[in-house]
Amino acid sequence: MISIRHIVKQYSGYRALSDVSLEVEQGTVFGLLGPNGAGKTSLIRIINQITAPDSGEILFNGEPLSRIHTERIGYMPEERGLYKKMEIGEQIIYLARLKGLSRAEALKRSKYWFEKLEIQAWWNKSIEELSKGMQQKAQFVATVLHQPELLILDEPFSGFDPVNAELIKNEILELNRNGATIIFSTHRMDSVEELCDSIALINLSHKILDGKVKDIKNSFRSGTYRLDYEGSKASIGDDAPFAVVNDTSSESHHSLTLRTQEGKGPNDALRYMLPLVSVSRFEEIIPTMNEIFIRTVNKQA
Amino acid sequence: MNKILLIIQREYLSRVKKKSFLVLTFLVPVLFIGMFAILGYLAVKGDDLGDDKKVQVIDMSGEFAGKFVNSPTITYVYSTDNYDSAKAHFIDNGYNFLLHIPPASSGAEIELLSEKKPSATTIDAVENNLSRIAESRRLKLAGIDTAVLAQAQKRITVKAKQITAAGEKDAQTYTAYAIGFLSAFLIYMCLFIYGTQVMRGVIEEKVSRIVEVIISSVKPFQLMLGKIIGVGMVGLTQFLLWIVISVALSMVGGSMMASKMSQSGQVQQVQQSMAAAKGANNVKTPDKGMSAIMESIESIPVVYTISCFLFYFLFGYLLYSAIFAAVGSAVDNETETQQFMIPVTLPLIFTFALAQSFIINNPDSSLSVWLSMIPFTSPIAMMIRIPFGVPAWQLALSMLLLVLGFVFTTWVAARIYRVGILMYGKKASYKELARWFMYKE
Known part of the structure; x- marks a missing residue:
């Protein structure tokens, strides 16, 4: 869908992107993760052709990205904004027509979306009169009305209350099921982990990691498990198939963090523990994106 | 290109639909016309608007009595009262001013007494009256006929003409200014x-x-x-x-004013004052004055x-x-x-x-x-x-x-x-x- 090749963007004083390359597959949900100021918004603006890179190129379905593609991309910036004094219905039609829809088509589709998100009663209100949540919904409608093949959402859930965040999340996933490719950008790395098929981590203008979420997580597995048990404290000998990394105990509740030894697996660990204690919980500790990010950054440093 | 049209359309409509646009659109011509209407009204009726002033004249020289010309706002009344008693009572008697002209031989100055400060225009009017009377008296004493003098003093006006390919035409400098x-x-x-x-x-x-x-x-x-x-x-x-809107308003207002003025016979006065304001005395009769203005607009x-x-x-x-x-x-x-x-x-x-x-x-x-x-x-x-x-x-x-x-x-x-x-x-x-x-x- 989108091939980003060796993008460099230099602002006076600092470098926003240095030699970033990415592949976003058709129909996937792609997460662009990184702390604030890493270069995510710069990259997104380049994909939206709001700014141009100093060097490098972007391919949209194999063709070099150009103005004709803007109508196939939907973009919701991090800083939301609509005309304050303009009526919301007219405003959404205007924005859709700028994306190439006819007036009639824009009207039909916006009516559909307004009903779906239950904001149809606000059609003639100006943005000023709307609550923040309403404004966000309106902004979302404006982003998706022209049925973009590629949806770029910068910090999509910031500013939404939990109910509306869930609502919008489901709408986004439905659009994805219907074929839209989605790029999320966020600095809260754990928030979209569950939604994304693939991710790229960006730090200080460099891409430091990318790939499928599943693969990345697998590569960061270290055979670490958490085991909780009740009753009196068990004494674990040197013959155990694991090493205890951490041991927190209260009166009758104990929690172990353990790492299996070479050639041993979780079953071996359980088999060793079962005769000794009554196990109440056993799970693998998989690093979060945040941890993966920190580890990757530290490894590079 | 099509998208520029969309943007133009939005920028245009969002402004034209605003209340402030409508207000400005109607208010400015009304204010403009209103301003001119007030100016015009003042030019026509300005003299009537001032409060009437009565001046009691005590002429001890005997050279001025009976020769003052009343203006719409200033009336001169002659009195043979004693200066001191007149000075004490002129306000009670309903006069605003007391003009005291001492005997010519005394060498004393002419005084204008009043309770309040007199306005500059009042002083001017009185001074002009005095000067005019004194001047004509002196001319007579010198044996000069005032009618002959008036003929001799007639102001000369320059008619500004431009030489153009089509021949000479009126320069219409004042119109160009405006x-x-x-x-x-x-x-x-x-x-x-x-x-x-x-x-x-x-x-x-x-x-x-x-x-x-x-x-x-x-x-x-x-x-x-x-x-x-x-x-x-x-x-x-x-x-x-x-x-x-301005044209419509001024046509309506203009015709209303014209009909009113012709009724009261004030057209002549207006045109004379306009001519005076232009500093040109080439307007002799009202009819000619009107056509001169039209001509200059057409030029x-x-x-x-x-x-x-x-x-x-x-x-x-x-x-x-x-x-x-x-x-x-x-x-x-x-x-x-x-x-x-x-x-x-x-x-x-x-x-x-x-x-x-x-x-x-x-x-x-x-x-x-x-x-x-x-x-x-x-x-x-x-x-x-x-x-x-x-x-x-x-x-x-x-x-x-x-x-x-x-x-x-x-x-x-x-x-x-x-x-x-x-x-x-x-x-x-x-x-x-x-x-x-x-x-x-």
Whole structure:
């Protein structure tokens, strides 16, 4: 869908992107993760052709990205904004027509979306009169009305209350099921982990990691498990198939963090523990994106 | 291209639909006409509006009694009372002033006594009366016939004529003054009004952040141009409505006034006072006066003047509004615009100040010619010069330079604009603007 090749963007004083390359597959949900100021918004603006890179190129379905593609991309910036004094219905039609829809088509589709998100009663209100949540919904409608093949959402859930965040999340996933490719950008790395098929981590203008979420997580597995048990404290000998990394105990509740030894697996660990204690919980500790990010950054440093 | 039309449409409709547009559209002509109506009314009835003053005259010299001419507001009443008793009682007797003329032989000065400070016009009126009477008396004493003298003193008026290809024609200098000043003033005012509107629009889009959504659909240049053209069309619409409403109002008002005045026989008076105001005594009879005014209006090449006006308004507006747009893109709110506004508006203010005093009196001086060539000052300077006649090559060169100036400023402004609208929360300096200008596409 989108091939980003060796993008460099230099602002006076600092470098926003240095030699970033990415592949976003058709129909996937792609997460662009990184702390604030890493270069995510710069990259997104380049994909939206709001700014141009100093060097490098972007391919949209194999063709070099150009103005004709803007109508196939939907973009919701991090800083939301609509005309304050303009009526919301007219405003959404205007924005859709700028994306190439006819007036009639824009009207039909916006009516559909307004009903779906239950904001149809606000059609003639100006943005000023709307609550923040309403404004966000309106902004979302404006982003998706022209049925973009590629949806770029910068910090999509910031500013939404939990109910509306869930609502919008489901709408986004439905659009994805219907074929839209989605790029999320966020600095809260754990928030979209569950939604994304693939991710790229960006730090200080460099891409430091990318790939499928599943693969990345697998590569960061270290055979670490958490085991909780009740009753009196068990004494674990040197013959155990694991090493205890951490041991927190209260009166009758104990929690172990353990790492299996070479050639041993979780079953071996359980088999060793079962005769000794009554196990109440056993799970693998998989690093979060945040941890993966920190580890990757530290490894590079 | 189609998208620029959409932007123009939105910019235009969103402004025309506003209440403030309607208010301004109707209020300005009403205020304008109202102002002229009041001025006209004062000219006609001004004398009646003043309070009546009664002057008691004690003439001990015997040279003035019976010769004072009453004006609509000042009545002279002669009294043979004793000066001291008159001085004590004139206010009680209903007089505002006591004019004491001592015997000529006493050498004492003539006094005007009153309770309050007399106004300058009252003093003038009394002095004029005294001087006129004294003068004619002295002339008589010297044996000069006043009728012969009046004939001899008759004022000579110059009829200004221009030599043109078509022969001589009346120069109509005063009409040229009025036309030049009015059109320059309109351009000056509108460059400010609509330029500021463009700037506000840019700031609004930047502050509300919608600009990022829009320029993911269209180029920044398209957005800027669409806004400038849309606002410019609002300006033209407003002009058109102003003209239509003013003409309609003044036709209605004019016919009402004319019928009223002819009833009361005041037409003559008005025209004489107008003629006096023009400083020309060539208007002898009311009929001739009216036709002279009509003639001078007809003498203006209407189509030529209006075309020039529209051209200079349009391109002056385009030139300045592009700069205003760049200024708007560089700031986060209107209060920050000050540092950029001063150098932008200085040429306008400077030219307008010069226009009123220098250019209008010296339309062909080299300074005037230069100012009417430089694109930043030519819209105002040239409009002042046009009613006085401008050589075709100068007009063509000035227009060409203005168009080039517009292309150049728009190019510069667009390069600053495209970067500026994405720079939030950064206070821009001139150095910063130069850097933005240098950024490549």
